[in-house]
Amino acid sequence: MQLLINPADELPIYRQIMRQITEAIAGGLLRSGAKLLSHRELSEQLVIAPLTVKKAYDELEALGFIETVRGRGTFVAAKLPLPNPGADLERLRQNARRLLAQAYLAGLTFDQVVELLQETHSQLTENHESQKENV
Amino acid sequence: MQLLINPADELPIYRQIMRQITEAIAGGLLRSGAKLLSHRELSEQLVIAPLTVKKAYDELEALGFIETVRGRGTFVAAKLPLPNPGADLERLRQNARRLLAQAYLAGLTFDQVVELLQETHSQLTENHESQKENV
Amino acid sequence: MQLLINPADELPIYRQIMRQITEAIAGGLLRSGAKLLSHRELSEQLVIAPLTVKKAYDELEALGFIETVRGRGTFVAAKLPLPNPGADLERLRQNARRLLAQAYLAGLTFDQVVELLQETHSQLTENHESQKENV
Amino acid sequence: MQLLINPADELPIYRQIMRQITEAIAGGLLRSGAKLLSHRELSEQLVIAPLTVKKAYDELEALGFIETVRGRGTFVAAKLPLPNPGADLERLRQNARRLLAQAYLAGLTFDQVVELLQETHSQLTENHESQKENV
DNA sequence: GTGGTCTAGACCACC
DNA sequence: GTGGTCTAGACCACG
Numbered sequence: 001m002q003l004l005i006n007p008a009d010e011l012p013i014y015r016q017i018m019r020q021i022t023e024a025i026a027g028g029l030l031r032s033g034a035k036l037l038s039h040r041e042l043s044e045q046l047v048i049a050p051l052t053v054k055k056a057y058d059e060l061e062a063l064g065f066i067e068t069v070r071g072r073g074t075f076v077a078a079k080l081p082l083p084n085p086g087a088d089l090e091r092l093r094q095n096a097r098r099l100l101a102q103a104y105l106a107g108l109t110f111d112q113v114v115e116l117l118q119e120t121h122s123q124l125t126e127n128h129e130s131q132k133e134n135v
Numbered sequence: 136m137q138l139l140i141n142p143a144d145e146l147p148i149y150r151q152i153m154r155q156i157t158e159a160i161a162g163g164l165l166r167s168g169a170k171l172l173s174h175r176e177l178s179e180q181l182v183i184a185p186l187t188v189k190k191a192y193d194e195l196e197a198l199g200f201i202e203t204v205r206g207r208g209t210f211v212a213a214k215l216p217l218p219n220p221g222a223d224l225e226r227l228r229q230n231a232r233r234l235l236a237q238a239y240l241a242g243l244t245f246d247q248v249v250e251l252l253q254e255t256h257s258q259l260t261e262n263h264e265s266q267k268e269n270v
Numbered sequence: 271m272q273l274l275i276n277p278a279d280e281l282p283i284y285r286q287i288m289r290q291i292t293e294a295i296a297g298g299l300l301r302s303g304a305k306l307l308s309h310r311e312l313s314e315q316l317v318i319a320p321l322t323v324k325k326a327y328d329e330l331e332a333l334g335f336i337e338t339v340r341g342r343g344t345f346v347a348a349k350l351p352l353p354n355p356g357a358d359l360e361r362l363r364q365n366a367r368r369l370l371a372q373a374y375l376a377g378l379t380f381d382q383v384v385e386l387l388q389e390t391h392s393q394l395t396e397n398h399e400s401q402k403e404n405v
Numbered sequence: 406m407q408l409l410i411n412p413a414d415e416l417p418i419y420r421q422i423m424r425q426i427t428e429a430i431a432g433g434l435l436r437s438g439a440k441l442l443s444h445r446e447l448s449e450q451l452v453i454a455p456l457t458v459k460k461a462y463d464e465l466e467a468l469g470f471i472e473t474v475r476g477r478g479t480f481v482a483a484k485l486p487l488p489n490p491g492a493d494l495e496r497l498r499q500n501a502r503r504l505l506a507q508a509y510l511a512g513l514t515f516d517q518v519v520e521l522l523q524e525t526h527s528q529l530t531e532n533h534e535s536q537k538e539n540v
Numbered sequence: 541g542t543g544g545t546c547t548a549g550a551c552c553a554c555c
Numbered sequence: 556g557t558g559g560t561c562t563a564g565a566c567c568a569c570g
Contacts (some may be wrong), residue, residue, distance in 0.1 A: 007211075008472055012568075012569060019233070022236065023233065025240070026235075026240045048570090049570060052570065055569095074413055080240075082242075087236075089241070091252065092234070092241060092251065093255065095233070095234050096255045097158065098154070098158070098230070099252075100235055101157065101161035101259070102227060104161040104259075105157065105161045105215075106218040106224070106227060107218050108227075110256050114249055116228065117234075117248070120231045120232050120235055121245050124189060124232065124235055136554060147544075150545075174558080175556095184549095186548090186549090189558085189559085190546095194467075202278055204277050204278055204555095205558055206554045206558070208543095208554075208557065208558085209557090209558080254556045282554060283555085284554085289503070292510065306461070318555090322555070325554095340537065352512075358511040362507060362513075365507065366504060367525050367529065368500070369500050370526060370529055371427065372496070374529075375431045376488040376493040376497060377484075377488050380523075383522070384522065386497060386523070387501050387515075388497065389501050390505055391455070393502075403423075415560090417560060418560080419560080423546095434556080439543090443543080444543080453561085453562090454562050454564095456562075459544085462543095475543055475554085475569055476542045476569050477542065477543090477569040479542090530569080537565085
């Protein structure tokens with residue numbers, strides 16, 4: 001798995017890292033127990049400050065997505081955090097609304113949005129094999 | 136139309152305003168030529184600084200969504216900006232990917248996501264009738 | 271001669287009027303003694319407030335480009351204002367610099383700029399006949 | 406590079422800054438990747454409010470001339486915005502027309518205008534060598 | 541240190 | 556009344 005960082009992006013770098021790792025977990029690219037690169041290794045690979053990666057890992061750990069074992073490394077959590085049905089659904093609704101608004105401004109129809117979603121779905125789930133990769 | 140601002144939101148206030156106005160345009164709530172509240176009026180209504188609203192209006196104008204006429208007011212643009220097929224589609228794809236990742240983490244299936252999208256679609260398009268002036 | 275007003279332009283309307291009239295004089299379209307529309311007529315034709323046209327005429331008169339004769343109307347001045355060699359040349363130099371900078375950013379070469387200037391020159395001077403038109 | 410601001414100028418200060426920076430880019434004084442002063446430093450140097458410089462930087466970024474990286478600074482864009490052949494040419498034509506009208510009112514001939522343009526061209530292009538960082 | 545946002549108030553030009 | 560600009564200060568997040 002290869003992370004892509006854009007320093008000029010509005011989203012802070014540590015958030016870009018968090019987002020990509022959680023997306024990889026959601027898409028099945030990273031499974032429970034998979035080992036992540038150490039924050040030092042990852043910072044070298046991405047050519048950014050180690051503190052930045054550390055911050056991303058710290059927050060991911062606080063959220064329950066990853067677990068750190070002193071002396072062994074960092075791993076995808078065994079039990080992924082259960083969703084808070086209420087708040088999460090509301091956020092999902094909002095994001096769905098935004099996606100639709102954005103699509104309509106771009107001239108797409110509802111059916112085309114669903115189509116696009118289906119393509120994306122296929123991409124996210126087709127790489128369910130390559131499992132023991134590191135981040 | 137009533138804007139809702141959350142000062143505690145991670146998204147800057149001026150962006151919240153921009154988002155809600157563009158969504159209103161996308162959903163048909165605001166049509167070409169419709170007059171917006173003056174940035175002063177809107178700032179009073181939202182209990183925020185006038186400059187904050189003005190910044191939102193300025194950026195929306197730079198993006199081509201609204202037009203401003205000195206001494207007369209601010210209006211939804213007559214010709215809304217045509218989508219840039221390339222960049223826009225790519226951004227849409229990214230957002231679709233994020234929506235799916237978020238939904239999967241929340242335990243939803245693909246079909247449930249499509250369902251949720253359909254509900255949202257109905258809401259966005261059902262208020263396509265009356266409305267003449269003012270935000 | 272037909273004036274074109276764009277209310278959304280950054281330049282104030284009364285300045286748009288001033289600019290177009292002085293350009294018409296410079297280009298030979300309007301000669302000394304030519305009669306202008308009354309500010310009321312012009313305001314009707316342009317669908318703007320009479321005060322706005324009045325302001326443009328007032329400033330043009332203060333600058334010496336036009337003359338008002340009570341009860342008869344407004345005319346292009348018999349003796350056009352002589353340039354202030356110093357200040358005017360400096361402003362010209364600045365504008366020349368800006369034109370070049372703008373052209374270079376647009377990818378043109380110096381020769382192409384001169385070419386473009388020549389076309390413009392032809393247009394400005396070829397309509398030296400139609401003289402007795404009103405504004 | 407030294408910016409010169411005239412608070413009494415009709416052109417807003419932030420526009421004066423924008424203009425001088427784009428001209429410096431067009432003239433080769435500022436190259437892609439060159440670092441600009443932080444908006445705070447520049448505001449001190451020019452003795453104006455930081456927000457005023459920031460507004461200039463923001464608009465230049467929206468136009469694609471400069472890029473900003475959080476925590477690192479602001480830089481001349483790697484890929485300068487490609488000209489929009491249509492709109493840009495039309496604006497150039499207008500400005501050429503205005504330059505000629507202004508010159509004719511000042512009593513110059515067409516050849517003298519071209520001469521003046523040639524001088525300006527030399528000035529703009531002769532400082533195409535050294536310069537690494539800072540505005 | 542950097543940029544990002546926001547405030548509360550001011551003054552101006554335009555219509 | 557409208558929008559346009561500017562100030563002087565504040566607080567925050569990021570690296």
